[in-house]
Amino acid sequence: MKAGCSVAEKPGGGGGYQFPDWAYKTESSPGSRQIQLWHFILELLQKEEFRHVIAWQQGEYGEFVIKDPDEVARLWGRRKCKPQMNYDKLSRALRYYYNKRILHKTKGKRFTYKFNFNKLVMPNYPFINIRSSGVVPQSAPPVPTASSRFHFPPLDPHSPPSDVQPGRFSASSLAASGQESSNGADRKGELPELEDSSAADWRRGVDLLSSRSAIAGGLGHQKRKPDIMLPLFSRPGVYPDPHSPFAVSPLPGRGGVLNVPISPALSLTPTIFSYSPSPGLSPFTSSSCFSFNPEEMKRYLHSQACSVFNYHLSPRTFPRYPGLMVPPLQCQTHPEESAQFSIKLQPPPAGRKNRERAESSEPSGPGTAPATAPVPPRIKVEPASDKDPESLRPSGREEERFREEGAVPSRTTEEEKGTVFARPAAPVWPPGPASSPSAEALEVTDDSEDRPGREPGAPEKKEDALMPPKLRLKRRWNGAPGAREPSKSGRVLWSGPGPRGLATAAADA
DNA sequence: GGCGGAAATC
DNA sequence: GATTTCCGCC
Numbered sequence: 001m002k003a004g005c006s007v008a009e010k011p012g013g014g015g016g017y018q019f020p021d022w023a024y025k026t027e028s029s030p031g032s033r034q035i036q037l038w039h040f041i042l043e044l045l046q047k048e049e050f051r052h053v054i055a056w057q058q059g060e061y062g063e064f065v066i067k068d069p070d071e072v073a074r075l076w077g078r079r080k081c082k083p084q085m086n087y088d089k090l091s092r093a094l095r096y097y098y099n100k101r102i103l104h105k106t107k108g109k110r111f112t113y114k115f116n117f118n119k120l121v122m123p124n125y126p127f128i129n130i131r132s133s134g135v136v137p138q139s140a141p142p143v144p145t146a147s148s149r150f151h152f153p154p155l156d157p158h159s160p161p162s163d164v165q166p167g168r169f170s171a172s173s174l175a176a177s178g179q180e181s182s183n184g185a186d187r188k189g190e191l192p193e194l195e196d197s198s199a200a201d202w203r204r205g206v207d208l209l210s211s212r213s214a215i216a217g218g219l220g221h222q223k224r225k226p227d228i229m230l231p232l233f234s235r236p237g238v239y240p241d242p243h244s245p246f247a248v249s250p251l252p253g254r255g256g257v258l259n260v261p262i263s264p265a266l267s268l269t270p271t272i273f274s275y276s277p278s279p280g281l282s283p284f285t286s287s288s289c290f291s292f293n294p295e296e297m298k299r300y301l302h303s304q305a306c307s308v309f310n311y312h313l314s315p316r317t318f319p320r321y322p323g324l325m326v327p328p329l330q331c332q333t334h335p336e337e338s339a340q341f342s343i344k345l346q347p348p349p350a351g352r353k354n355r356e357r358a359e360s361s362e363p364s365g366p367g368t369a370p371a372t373a374p375v376p377p378r379i380k381v382e383p384a385s386d387k388d389p390e391s392l393r394p395s396g397r398e399e400e401r402f403r404e405e406g407a408v409p410s411r412t413t414e415e416e417k418g419t420v421f422a423r424p425a426a427p428v429w430p431p432g433p434a435s436s437p438s439a440e441a442l443e444v445t446d447d448s449e450d451r452p453g454r455e456p457g458a459p460e461k462k463e464d465a466l467m468p469p470k471l472r473l474k475r476r477w478n479g480a481p482g483a484r485e486p487s488k489s490g491r492v493l494w495s496g497p498g499p500r501g502l503a504t505a506a507a508d509a
Numbered sequence: 510g511g512c513g514g515a516a517a518t519c
Numbered sequence: 520g521a522t523t524t525c526c527g528c529c
Contacts, residue, residue: 034521034522036521036522037522069510082523084523087510088510089522091510091511092522092524093521095511095512095513096513096521096522
């Protein structure tokens with residue numbers, strides 16, 4: 001099928017959308033016009049005609065099953081003009097996403113993977129309204145509050161410009177997710193929380209962000225790519241799969257649909273979920289829309305957020321949305337782990353080599369110095385600094401893994417993960433004034449994946465509760481026996497804000 | 510099946 | 520940089 005293998009494979013005049021160049025590349029692959037695999041996977045998932053080949057998994061948001069690996073591989077190979085493509089190769093590519101935290105494997109389920117929409121989606125939707133019911137670290141992810149507070153600007157190419165301006169939004173996204181080093185510390189303070197749930201509020205948030213972006217824009221403007229709004233969400237309800245994170249919105253009309261202008265100008269991550277239909281699959285062009293079910297996304301995102309908090313996931317998954325508020329004590333943990341959760345030590349990622357090394361040379365005890373490095377503290381404390389936490393891996397993979405491990409009996413490093421990382425608990429949002437508290441709480445807690453029942457987190461002092469979780473971690477960390485300077489050996493990854501972030505966090509506290 | 514290193518490719 | 524290809528290992 002060489003015919004369809006031109007590099008860009010844009011639908012061009014073929015009756016599909018004409019997508020801007022950036023739709024074919026991500027931040028991390030500037031210049032590449034090739035669709036990325038995850039993008040392609042989403043495409044397939046979006047299409048009912050491929051349901052028999054790949055489909056969203058029931059019960060798990062973002063989880064999908066490759067029902068016909070060979071076919072998926074074939075399609076992918078076709079798309080990429082790699083006739084020799086097979087599932088083995090494709091899966092290798094998918095595995096590379098583990099590190100990027102775009103995907104992770106659902107253990108115990110064949111051909112089942114799960115998108116990390118926290119990673120993919122969040123950076124793109126910093127406008128999601130967050131209710132303040134606690135103090136949250138700067139790096140906290142945008143987590144929906146008790147009620148449906150996803151406020152998606154109506155996307156209509158023909159809508160009046162006064163509504164939502166793509167450019168503005170994009171800039172907002174950028175401002176919210178990028179520029180950390182330049183103004184990340186200030187952002188929190190200068191931006192009032194986006195509260196509650198009206199379109200006006202949403203707009204206000206956009207305005208706020210956008211005004212800030214004017215500042216940020218001055219700094220990173222050159223990098224910015226053109227902000228373009230695509231008509232990707234022009235058709236609410238296209239997605240028929242109730243298990244899709246992009247399921248049909250229950251809300252009538254466009255109001256409930258995630259009409260999000262997609263912008264490449266997202267510096268936070270190379271894996272931004274700037275989904276656009278891939279032009280290579282011609283049948284796709286007819287329904288190139290994603291609609292989000294706000295409720296489901298809310299639950300999913302909240303669970304993700306709690307996971308991140310409970311497990312110290314990389315702050316990278318937490319774009320800095322000033323308005324984001326996550327009730328720190330609401331994320332539950334296992335009863336057995338809640339007591340010791342405050343600060344956890346995490347061994348380095350146990351890649352095969354590490355595992356082998358550990359097994360052979362260091363049967364036990366952190367006291368023994370590894371052969372290679374002088375007593376690298378086997379601690380993972382993630383940085384919330386401006387630096388890309390990803391670069392601080394090897395924690396990344398581990399982060400992905402432990403979440404899975406929580407659910408599945410695990411492998412070699414289970415002792416590390418099993419104890420260090422228990423499953424995140426069912427998040428319970430505080431009742432929001434504008435919502436129905438009880439219903440919401442129930443709704444949230446019934447979320448599946450990372451939420452086993454549990455007792456409320458260990459009670460904390462009010463001041464602690466008001467303190468950004470990361471700062472709390474810092475305090476505990478500092479007070480913890482054997483606490484070390486985060487910077488030593490470079491292997492200690494501080495999960496709280498970086499030095500700078502800490503300062504600001506402290507200031508905020 | 511799944512993982513991940515390594516080198517090659519585009 | 521994002522795969523693709525190959526491969527050994529579990």
